[in-house]
Amino acid sequence: xxxxxxxxxxxxxxxxxxxxxxxxxxxxxxxxxxxxxxxxxxxxxxxxxxxxxxxxxxxxxxxxxxxxxxxxxxxxxxxxxxxxxxxxxxxxxxxxxxxxxxxxxxxxxxxxxxxxxxxxxxxxxxxxxxxxxxxxxxxxxxxxxxxxxxxxxxxxxxxxxxxxxxxxxxxxxxxxxxxxxxxxxxxxxxxxxxxxxxxxxxxxxxxxxxxxxxxxxxxxxxxxxxxxxxxxxxxxxxxxxxxxxxxxxxxxxxxxxxxxx
Amino acid sequence: xxxxxxxxxxxxxxxxxxxxxxxxxxxxxxxxxxxxxxxxxxxxxxxxxxxxxxxxxxxxxxxxxxxxxxxxxxxxxxxxxxxxxxxxxxxxxxxxxxxxxxxxxxxxxxxxxxxxxxxxxxxxxxxxxxxxxxxxxxxxxxxxxxxxxxxxxxxxxxxxxxxxxxxxxxxxxxxxxxxxxxxxxxxxxxxxxxxxxxxxxxxxxxxxxxxxxxxxxxxxxxxxxxxxxxxxxxxxxxxxxxxxxxxxxxxxxxxx
Numbered sequence: 001x002x003x004x005x006x007x008x009x010x011x012x013x014x015x016x017x018x019x020x021x022x023x024x025x026x027x028x029x030x031x032x033x034x035x036x037x038x039x040x041x042x043x044x045x046x047x048x049x050x051x052x053x054x055x056x057x058x059x060x061x062x063x064x065x066x067x068x069x070x071x072x073x074x075x076x077x078x079x080x081x082x083x084x085x086x087x088x089x090x091x092x093x094x095x096x097x098x099x100x101x102x103x104x105x106x107x108x109x110x111x112x113x114x115x116x117x118x119x120x121x122x123x124x125x126x127x128x129x130x131x132x133x134x135x136x137x138x139x140x141x142x143x144x145x146x147x148x149x150x151x152x153x154x155x156x157x158x159x160x161x162x163x164x165x166x167x168x169x170x171x172x173x174x175x176x177x178x179x180x181x182x183x184x185x186x187x188x189x190x191x192x193x194x195x196x197x198x199x200x201x202x203x204x205x206x207x208x209x210x211x212x213x214x215x216x217x218x219x220x221x222x223x224x225x226x227x228x229x230x231x232x233x234x235x236x237x238x239x240x241x242x243x244x245x246x247x248x249x250x251x252x253x254x255x256x257x258x259x260x261x
Numbered sequence: 262x263x264x265x266x267x268x269x270x271x272x273x274x275x276x277x278x279x280x281x282x283x284x285x286x287x288x289x290x291x292x293x294x295x296x297x298x299x300x301x302x303x304x305x306x307x308x309x310x311x312x313x314x315x316x317x318x319x320x321x322x323x324x325x326x327x328x329x330x331x332x333x334x335x336x337x338x339x340x341x342x343x344x345x346x347x348x349x350x351x352x353x354x355x356x357x358x359x360x361x362x363x364x365x366x367x368x369x370x371x372x373x374x375x376x377x378x379x380x381x382x383x384x385x386x387x388x389x390x391x392x393x394x395x396x397x398x399x400x401x402x403x404x405x406x407x408x409x410x411x412x413x414x415x416x417x418x419x420x421x422x423x424x425x426x427x428x429x430x431x432x433x434x435x436x437x438x439x440x441x442x443x444x445x446x447x448x449x450x451x452x453x454x455x456x457x458x459x460x461x462x463x464x465x466x467x468x469x470x471x472x473x474x475x476x477x478x479x480x481x482x483x484x485x486x487x488x489x490x491x492x493x494x495x496x497x498x499x500x501x502x503x504x505x506x507x508x509x510x511x512x513x514x515x516x517x
Contacts, residue, residue, distance in 0.1 A: 001400035026428045037435035044445040045300070049307025173287065177297035185299060188305035 003099040011103030035065035035119035042185045052129040060184040062119035066147045067113035071171040073108045074154030078161035088258045105151045112147035131215045138220040146207030149234025155241025162248035206230040270364035290499045293324030298382040317382030319444035324374020333366020333413030334430045337420040364413030368406045396472035405466025405484050408490040414497035422504040463490035
C-alpha cells in the first residue's frame with residue numbers, strides 16, 4: 001500500500017513540482033506551440049529539398065517532440081530536487097526505489113503522449129495531412145508506446161543527472177541525437193550505415209516508422225513487429241535507467257556529491 | 262569615453278562568463294552542429310549537392326539566433342539569481358548600457374556557431390568553403406551580430422518585468438528561423454510572412470551573408486540590417502525604461 005502511495009502520489013507531487021520551475025500558463029504553450037514550429041520548419045526544409053512529403057515531417061517531428069517532456073521532466077526530477085535541496089531528503093527515506101523512481105515517470109509518459117498527440121493533430125491540420133480514420137486508434141497506441149520508450153531514456157537521463165550537473169544540456173544533447181538518428185527528418189536509408197545501425201537501438205525509430213506506415217493505410221498487424229521493438233527498447237532503457245539510478249545513488253552517497261553532482 | 266569603456270568591459274566580461282556555462286556552449290556550438298548534420302543529410306538526400314555550403318552556412322546562421330535568444334533571455338534572469346539586478350539598475354549609468362553589451366556578447370557567441378558549422382562542414386563532410394566576397398562576408402557577419410544583439414535587447418527588456426518570459430522567448434527559436442529565411446527560402450513562405458520578415462534585421466543580415474558567400478551585392482542587406490538595428494535600439498531603450506519603472510513600482514525586481 002505504501003509503495004502504491006509513493007508510486008502514484010509521490011509521482012504526481014514530483015510532477016507538480018515541475019510547475020515551480022515554469023508556471024502552467026507558460027509550460028503548456030511551450031508544449032503546444034513549439035512542436036508546431038518544429039514541424040513547420042522541417043516541412044518547409046523538406047519542400048526546399050524535395051525529399052519527402054509533409055506527412056513524413058508531421059509524423060516524425062510530432063512524435064519526436066514527446067522527447068521534450070520525457071527527457072526534460074525526468075532530468076528535472078533529479079536536477080529540480082537538487083536545486084530545491086530536497087534530493088538528500090528524498091534519498092534518505094526508506095521508500096522503495098522502484099515506486100519512487102518509476103512513479104515519477106508515469107505522469108511524464110502521459111505528458112509526452114499528450115504533447116505528441118496534439119502536435120500530430122494540429123500539425124496535420126496546419127499542413128493538410130490526412131490520416132485514415134481506421135489508423136487513429138493504432139496511432140494512439142504507437143504514440144503511447146513511443147512516449148513510454150522515450151521516458152525510459154529519460155530515466156537514464158535522470159540517472160546521469162546524479163553525476164552531471166547540467167541536466168538541461170544533457171537533455172538537449174539527447175534530444176538532438178534523437179532528432180538526427182531516428183529517421184525523424186532524414187529517411188534512415190539516406191543516413192550512413194553506422195547511423196542507421198545506432199538508430200535501431202534508440203527510442204522513437206520504430207515508433208515513428210510504425211506511425212508512418214499506419215498513416216499510409218497499413219493495418220496494426222503489419223506493424224506489430226515495429227511496435228514490439230519500440231516497446232522492448234523502452235523496457236530495456238527503463239530497466240537500465242533504474243539500475244543506473246541505483247548505482248549513481250550509491251556512488252553519490254559514497255562521494256558525498258548528492259547536492260553538487 | 263566612459264560609455265565606450267563600460268560597453269567594452271561589460272561585453273568582454275559577459276562573453277567570458279557565458280563561455281563557462283554549459284547551456285551557452287550547447288546552444289552556440291553543439292546545437293548548430295546537430296542542425297548542420299541534419300541540414301547536410303537533408304540537402305544531400307534531396308539530391309542537391311550544390312547547396313551543401315548553403316546548408317552549413319544556414320545552420321551557422323540558425324546558431325547565431327539561438328545563441329542570441331538564450332543569452333539575451335538568460336542575462337537578466339542570471340543577474341536576478343545572483344542578486345545583482347537591483348544594484349545594477351540602481352547604479353548611475355543607464356541600465357541599457359549594461360544590458361546591451363550583454364545581449365551583444367550573446368550574439369557574439371553566435372560567431373562560434375558559424376565558425377563551428379563551417380568547419381564541421383569542411384572537415385566532416387568535405388564541403389569546399391569558397392566565399393565570393395570574403396571582406397564583405399566579415400562585415401556582414403559583424404553587422405548581423407550587432408543587429409541581433411540589439412534585437413536581443415528588445416526581447417530581453419521584457420524579462421525585467423516577467424521572470425518567466427525567457428521560457429516564452431525560447432519558443433521564438435524556430436519561428437524566427439523560419440521567418441528570417443535562415444534555412445528556408447522566403448519565396449516558399451506565404452506572402453503575409455514576407456512583411457514580417459522585412460521588419461526583422463536578421464533577415465537582411467542573413468541575406469547579406471549569403472550574397473557575400475555565393476555572389477551578389479551584400480551591401481543593401483548590410484545597410485538595412487544597420488538601419489533596423491538603430492530602430493531596435495530606440496525601441497529597446499523605450500521598453501527598458503517602461504518595464505524598469507513598472508518593476509520598481511511592483512517591487513518585483515529581485516523576485517526569482
